[in-house]
Amino acid sequence: MSELVPGGNVPLPDGALTLRVAGPFDVSALITDESGKVGGDADFVFYNQPDAPGVRLRGDTLTVEPGLLRSGAVRVTLTVTAAEPGTPLGTLPAATLHVTDRLGHPVARFAPPRPQAESLLLLAEIYRRGTGWKLRAVGQGYADGLAGLARDYGVDVVEDRQPQRPAGFRATIPPQRTATAPGRPAAAALPDPDDPLGPVNSARARAGRPPVAPDPRLVTAARAHATAMAEAGRLTTEGRDGVFVHQRITGTGFAYVTVGEHLVSGPRTPAEFVDYCLATEDARRTLLDAAFTHAGLAHARGPRDGDTYWTALWARPLTEAELSRTRAEVVELTNRERARAGLRPLAEDPQLAYAAQAYSTDMATRDFYSHTSPEGSQPWDRAAAAGSRRRTIGENIACGQRSAAEVVDGWMNSPGHRANILKPEFTHIGTGFAGGGRAATYWTQLFGA
Numbered sequence: 275m276s277e278l279v280p281g282g283n284v285p286l287p288d289g290a291l292t293l294r295v296a297g298p299f300d301v302s303a304l305i306t307d308e309s310g311k312v313g314g315d316a317d318f319v320f321y322n323q324p325d326a327p328g329v330r331l332r333g334d335t336l337t338v339e340p341g342l343l344r345s346g347a348v349r350v351t352l353t354v355t356a357a358e359p360g361t362p363l364g365t366l367p368a369a370t371l372h373v374t375d376r377l378g379h380p381v382a383r384f385a386p387p388r389p390q391a392e393s394l395l396l397l398a399e400i401y402r403r404g405t406g407w408k409l410r411a412v413g414q415g416y417a418d419g420l421a422g423l424a425r426d427y428g429v430d431v432v433e434d435r436q437p438q439r440p441a442g443f444r445a446t447i448p449p450q451r452t453a454t455a456p457g458r459p460a461a462a463a464l465p466d467p468d469d470p471l472g473p474v475n476s477a478r479a480r481a482g483r484p485p486v487a488p489d490p491r492l493v494t495a496a497r498a499h500a501t502a503m504a505e506a507g508r509l510t511t512e513g514r515d516g517v518f519v520h521q522r523i524t525g526t527g528f529a530y531v532t533v534g535e536h537l538v539s540g541p542r543t544p545a546e547f548v549d550y551c552l553a554t555e556d557a558r559r560t561l562l563d564a565a566f567t568h569a570g571l572a573h574a575r576g577p578r579d580g581d582t583y584w585t586a587l588w589a590r591p592l593t594e595a596e597l598s599r600t601r602a603e604v605v606e607l608t609n610r611e612r613a614r615a616g617l618r619p620l621a622e623d624p625q626l627a628y629a630a631q632a633y634s635t636d637m638a639t640r641d642f643y644s645h646t647s648p649e650g651s652q653p654w655d656r657a658a659a660a661g662s663r664r665r666t667i668g669e670n671i672a673c674g675q676r677s678a679a680e681v682v683d684g685w686m687n688s689p690g691h692r693a694n695i696l697k698p699e700f701t702h703i704g705t706g707f708a709g710g711g712r713a714a715t716y717w718t719q720l721f722g723a
Contacts, residue, residue, distance in 0.1 A: 277688055278384040278411035281511075281674040281713035282643060286400065286407045289376035290339040295397065297367050299354040301336055303329055307346040310508030317344070338400055340407045350400040355393060363389040363415070364555075371397055373409060386413030392554060415556055470571050473548040474561065474586075481562045486588065491526035492570025496585040498522050499537075503583040504574035509537045511712070518712035519585065521641070529592040530709045531600055532676050534560040536586040544571065547584050565677075566590055592709065601627070601705045603678035604719070608695055608703065611686055615696050623722055626704025629660035630718040633671075634706035637716040643673050657720055664702065664722030668694040673713035681717045699723045 276284040295301050302320035305328075306312055316326050324331040328342035329350060338350055354369045356362070363369070371384040389395055392415030399410050475485040499522050502513030512518050517525070519535055536557060541547040551557040566588040573584045590596070609619035633656055637643055645653060653669035670691045675681035685691035694700070706718040 276382045277690075278382055278409075279672060279674045279684065279713070280386065280411055280413040282384075283408050283410040283712075284382050286340070286381065286409055287375045288341070290337055291376070291381065291400070291409075292374045292378075293336045293338065293352060293398070294334055294372045294374075295352075295354050295369050296334050296372075297369060298357045298361075299334065299366070299369055300357050301331060301334060302353050302355070303331070303336055303338075304351045304353070305329060305343060305347050306349045306351065306508075308348055308514070310349075310506045310510065313344070313346070317347075340400060340402070348402045352397045352399065354395050354397055361393075363392055363395055369395055369397060371411075382409055382411075384411040384413070386411070389415035389556070392556070415554070470544045471569060473545045474569065474571070477548050477552060478562055483562050483564050484567075486566055486569040489528065489568040489570055489589075491528040492523065492568060492587045492589060493572060494526050494570070495519075495522040495528070496570040496587045497572035497574070500572045500574040500583050500585040503537065503539075503585070504576040504581075507576050507579050507581075509539055509583070511537070519587075520710060520712065520714040523587060523589070524638070524710040528589065530589040531592040531596040531707075532565050532590050533709060533714050534563060534566060534588040534676065536560065536584065536588075538584040538586075539581045541584060542582060547571075547573075547586070551586075560588060561586075563588065597707065600678055600707050601631075604682060604705045604707075604717070605703055607678055607682040608719070611682070611695055617696060617698055618701075620700060620703040620721070623662065623664070623702035623704050623720075625660045625662035626657060626664070626702060626720040626722050627706070628704065629656045629662065630704040630706035630720040631708075632656070632660070632706065633720075634708040634716045634718045637671070637673070637718075638708040638710035641711045643671070643711075643713065643716070645669055645671060653720060657722065662722060666699060666723040668697065668700060668721040670694050670717075670719040670721075672717040673711070673715060675715055675717060681715075685719075694719070694721055697721065 278284065300321055304312060305317040305319070305326060312318060319326050319329050319331050321331070327344045328339045330337045336352060343350070356366060368385055368388055373381040373383070375381050384398060386395065386397060396412045396414040398412055400407055401410060471486060471488055478485055499513065499519045502515065503510055506514055519537070520533065523530065523533065536551055538547060538550055541550050548561070551561045567590045570587045573582050575582050605620070605622060612619060636647065640648065642648060654667040657664060657667045670685050672681050672684055675684055685695060700721040700723050702722040704720045708716050
């Protein structure tokens with residue numbers, strides 16, 4: 275079974291899959307095609323409409339059989355809201371996803387970060403990749419609830435007195451509201467002030483945060499991704515070209531030690547964009563994060579729906595000093611956990627560190643996430659190739675975490691990773707970090723004895 279983190283993915287076996295989210299939640303699903311929009315009301319599965327071709331909802335359990343989806347369907351997006359309307363998800367237990375195959379064997383588990391004030395969580399998505407299907411963990415809070423999400427996917431919502439429980443749905447094609455050439459968005463079509471980051475830095479100054487500086491590489495990546503979302507007509511981390519937002523950043527040559535992003539539709543100006551981000555806890559935290567020193571902001575208008583799609587990228591450049599500091603912090607936090615357990619600290623090992631860094635870089639560059647490399651090498655193979663003569667080797671990997679504290683905390687909350695960190699026999703450690711790929715960050719620990 276795969277333990278997923280936000281941005282992580284796993285190939286799916288053939289046949290029906292069971293996705294269960296136990297707790298005080300309502301589960302729903304949106305079935306979309308290449309356009310990113312639903313094709314009709316049958317593509318929205320929720321408590322009042324629990325069946326669609328290839329998808330069935332029964333209580334807290336969604337059954338999906340990709341081979342039986344309607345013609346043209348390429349994605350099933352799973353969401354959860356509070357069963358009690360108006361309840362912020364941050365006040366409820368974690369919405370943990372358990373996925374099993376048709377025989378009941380575990381396939382994946384995903385425990386997302388707990389939202390704050392958001393009323394809906396984009397939990398995961400099943401999507402077609404080539405001739406097969408994969409599951410991607412998302413874990414993204416959504417402030418506008420089920421009705422707002424439905425509208426963004428091309429559904430007109432007729433709401434009853436409980437705003438979190440739409441009473442009826444009617445899929446429509448949004449009217450054409452632009453005069454751009456067919457099939458292409460109008461990138462940066464709206465007039466901007468001379469300094470599009472002006473409203474951002476004003477908000478940061480009011481919060482006592484240092485300003486961010488524009489970086490042309492981040493602007494280039496932001497513009498490319500805003501254009502890709504406008505072409506698709508939906509908010510997405512992956513464009514139709516298969517390129518993820520973080521791959522666009524590294525593709526410009528910008529290497530980062532920490533990164534954040536906002537993908538937003540609706541605001542018409544940079545000032546409106548900032549106001550939108552300040553309205554929700556997670557988005558505000560990213561916009562005001564003092565760890566970020568550089569930014570790129572861009573928008574594009576969709577040719578079909580006329581909506582404005584924004585991409586904001588926040589980052590701190592990777593330097594040798596930053597990389598050394600980050601890796602050292604992972605070691606320090608790991609040894610702090612060992613000290614709490616009464617264990618001796620791990621000593622840094624140059625060969626293990628070389629192998630760990632090379633593997634993080636490899637995962638980010640070649641966009642894979644596994645203890646087994648595409649060539650079939652295992653952790654002990656990589657340690658030996660780096661010159662290590664340690665007799666026992668263990669490995670922890672992770673992707674998606676934005677800091678050393680976050681990744682060590684995640685490992686300590688996973689039984690298998692925790693066992694490696696607290697294994698008494700281990701005496702040495704090497705760590706690696708790299709940014710890129712679809713998950714944004716890739717972390718590696720190699721342990722030796």
